[in-house]
Amino acid sequence: MHSYFGFLCLVSYFLKSLPQVLCQRTHANVLTNETDAFINRVLADWNSPGGIAVAVVRKDDQGAWNVETKGYGAATANGDKVTENTLFGIGSNSKLFTILATGLLINNATLSPRLEWTSKMASILPTWGLWDTTAAKEATIIDVMSHRTGLPGHDFSYKWSDDVPRLIEKMKYQRPSAEFRDVFQYSNNMYSVLSYLPTVLLPSKIPFTRYVKQTIFDRLNMTSTTYSFSVARSTGLLADGMARQGINFSDNPFGGIPRALPFWATAGNEDGNLVSGGAGIISNAVDLAIWLQTLLSNGLRPGTNESVIPAEVTEKVSAGVSVQAGAAQFPELSPLVYGGGAQRGTYRGHEILERGGSIPGFNTQVARLPFDNLGVAVLTNDNDYGSFIIQVIKGRLLDEALGLDKIDWHSRFKALALTTPPRATPRPTNASLPWTDFITLTGTYDNPGYGKFELCLIAPKHPGASRSCAALASNAPTILPGAVEADIPTFLAEWDNPGFSHIRLTHFNGNVFNLSTLSSFPANDSSKPYWTHGGDSSFSSGAYAEAAAEGRHVGIGFTGIWGAGAGVPGPIGSTVRERAEVWFHKIPYDMDFHLE
Incomplete structure (x- = not known):
């Protein structure tokens, strides 16, 4: 099909006789009956207690967007169905909003002194400090966003009783696992740090979550997207995170009793909480379709082309800084680099920027292919196997949209999921006691x-x-x-x-x-x-x-x-x-x- 299209355009170029519309590529829908059947089959094969919402956006050669959103499976333990309006926690897909909001501060000419990507954290935050004195002194916004401070995740250090200033204070006592700028090490803490910048730098001392709402959500008309559990719950559209009680990995890894999980982050209302910067957003397929169009348009609002996020900001955070993965997971993929809030690599020869998100009860994947003007978002409330399911469905949607032979991602990721976890070494029958009682x-x-x-x-x-x-x-x-x-x-x-x-x-x-x-x-x-x-x-x-x-x-x-x-x-x-x-x-x- 692609070669036939190219031939017609070539003839049109020389003969000037074929209608120009033949050279303007339009796109058929990706969410066909066949795709629907595939997604429902995946949910059934994994015995998922939850469901899926998807968004697919593509811009044609005339600049028009084809937007598809749809839901599948169960949204709640009561049997409510997932629709395109069902709300999910998007986990670490929140990080891209956080670093782009940081970019808006950098682009703010009224700040004095001006903030730069190379501004050192020690010059911005008076309480900033790290165990490694070199990292403490030299770390910049770029180092923080690209996970190369030398600090590992230290996720055990999070306490709901903390706020972001307390987290920053604690970080100076957390042991690094690598040298400064030596290696990529994922850290939710660093995006919590970035979430503190609007409050510190702006005269209004605005909470980070309200800053993002005003500068991004509201301007893009992402009316369903929020950091607030209470706001999301009040809509009646918030999905239950669905888990399985009593999974037996040996006998029936897809069994267990379906259980709804309480939402993980309920504190803070619209003022946010400790995890807002790293994983706090709640959204749906409709709003993420808007978000994907905005990213693919370098920060322009769909429909109006109003600049919401300056192009230089989206380009800066999209460029690789750290090597996230030096080798490809599969032959059709590539090594990965990480800039801010997303990883960059290739999918079957097509450049892709994407991010996974995982919090208790929810897993999401948001991907965009800039040279193909294509974006895909997949959201699920399957707690235990959702991280695999979203990859299966993302791969199928991309293959369909790109017109490629379909890879059996379903079998590949199911095999990964069925890999038996390492068995614990049995406790010795004659185990010795500790040095004290x-x-x-x-x-x-x-x-x-x-x-x-x-x-x-x-x-x-x-x-x-x-x-x-x-x-x-x-x-x-x-x-x-x-x-x-x-x-x-x-x-x-x-x-x-x-x-x-x-x-x-x-x-x-x-x-x-x-x-x-x-x-x-x-x-x-x-x-x-x-x-x-x-x-x-x-x-x-x-x-x-x-x-x-x-x-x-x-x-x-x-x-x-x-x-x-x-x-x-x-x-x-x-x-x-x-x-x-x-x-x-x-x-x-x-x-x-x-x-x-």
Whole structure:
């Protein structure tokens, strides 16, 4: 078809006799009955408890946009269907809005002194600081947006009780995993930092979320898009994040009981919260179609061509700075570079800028092919397999739109999903005890980059437990059913984190404990009011804790949690503190403990 089109245009050029319209490419719809059947089949094959919303936008040779939006599957546990207006949390696809909003500040000629992409964070934020003094002094907006400060994710450090200024204060105590500007290491924290800039720099001290609403959402008429859970909920269109309780990876990986998850980020209303800059936006297929057209038009509003985001800003954040992936995941893809808020590579020879987003209950993919004037957004409320499903559907939509032979992305990603997680090493039957008794390890621990937590001994029972630990031990069978095995010494701690509610330490051998994250969710069942997500002890997360004494000081080191970049080696050292990613000391420092 493409070669025939080219031949007609060539004849028209020489003969001037064919109608000019033959040389103006128009596009057939991508969301055909065949595509609908494919998407519904994917949802069925993965036994998805959720649904899908998609947006496809393409500009033809006459400059007209063909916009398609549609929904499939279940939006809520009550069986409401997904439509193009269903609202989803878009996760890290929020980051592009954050860095473009930063670009608007840079483009703001009224700021004095002017902000630049090369402005150093230390000159912008008085409380800015990092463990690495060179990074603290030299890091610029470009370094922060492209994830090359040397800091890993440190997602465990997030606490709902924090605000962004508190997060910035904590960052100077978080251990780096690489040298400054050495390697790409994804960090949600850095986009939380960027979200603080409008409040710091503008005379109005406007909250970041209201700044983005005024300068981007409102000007683009993205009327359904918001940072506010309460605003989204009030529409009646917010999807439930749908998870599966009790997945058995060995017998039936696509089984389990469908469960609706509470929305993960409810604080802050329209003033936002700690995670707004990194993952806070709620949107739908209709508004993301507007967003894709805007990005493909270098910041122009669809329909009016009004400049909402200056072209130099969109171009700056779209250019690669860091190498995100030095090798392609599949033969049809390419290595990836990262600028701000999106990765850049190729899809079957076509340049593509895209970003995935993942938060509890939701997974999204937003992709644009600038030289093809093509954009695709895929949103799902499938918590457990949504990250695979969106890739399957994105690939199918791109193949359809580009007129390419269709790759069986479905089989490829299903095979990845069915890859059995690594089995946990069984606890030795004759496991040795730690250097001290388990009761000595109970208590409050602190790390200035992470904050405090109270470690409670749940099994065996601790008769002298604090009031809060006694309450947790009493409630654990109800709020975290199945999380504690009575015959394995187990600690629990409440953890005020966006991604999980508790951590669990189960004794493995000697001073080493397996470390798991758990989430307690309501089950809407009076006989079993809660269910536990995460923490399957038969599989290994690779995270562990190691208890130690330094003189008369008790501490615990966590390893396998800080989210370093691919191939970045972990810390080494002769002591637990030196080889731990994060070291927590027990309060008070001076302890009377019993050596076994």
